[in-house]
Amino acid sequence: MMKTGTSVAIAAALATLLLGCSSSRDDLQLMPVTGVVTYQGEPIRDGVIRLIPAEGTEAPVRVRKIKEGAYQFTGRSAVAAGIYRVEISAYRPVDDAAPSEEGLGVDLPRVQYLPKQFNTDSQIELLEVSNTDSEVAKDFVL
Template sequence: MSNRYIICSCLLLLTGCGQASDGMALTPVSGTINYQGEPIQEGVIRLIPQTGNSAPARTAQINAGNYQFTDRSAVKPGTYQVKISAYQGETGLPGDQPGGSSSSRKQYLPEQFNTKSTIEPITIPPDSDPIQHDFHLQ
């Protein structure tokens, strides 16, 4: 392979890093999530664009109370509805247990934090520095 081909390929790969395809900068968002004073050990946080925001929805894992939307999962400017789910119980996939039983994972947060979220929406301003946003669910 020629050096020119390798250089061009690398430049193409780097072109979109850190920005959305429409030229808007993506903002890293991270923080902690606690429920009743305790860190959520396992779960997911979803940012759902509100009306008028054409950005894609974003989902990140919660591990030991921490979450982060970084790199390609960073967030476009706009306002987002927040939905948080937390899980407890055995890990694994159905069939992993002896005898083919399914895992006993359970989502334990009340619906006001996920399916019927009343969590205050989060707004990402254009050209924002990285955002630290913590959630203290009661």
């Protein structure tokens, strides 16, 4: 059985740890980032955009869907100040594929079609978000 002093010390340490974690997230100022993504002059109809914090940027990775060319990092998915690597993937249905019936809906099999310089080996210009920005509008022309 633990002594009362040890129990109080452990409880105080845990409380400090929890308060430290929550206060840093509460203080994190988030800015909306929105825009349009096109590939070869056409909007990406179905895709994903990832913002990966560069070294020195203390923020979580952000991921949003691209629908009909548009993406939005808003509300709880808004972005903290810092520099981000951008990765973009785009999908199209597989030709002559039969729909799968997994899950709640019927999904068509799809394939990612962008070259790797836009995703796994991204050469897209880094995105910089400043804490003085109230909103960032950034289009990506691939």
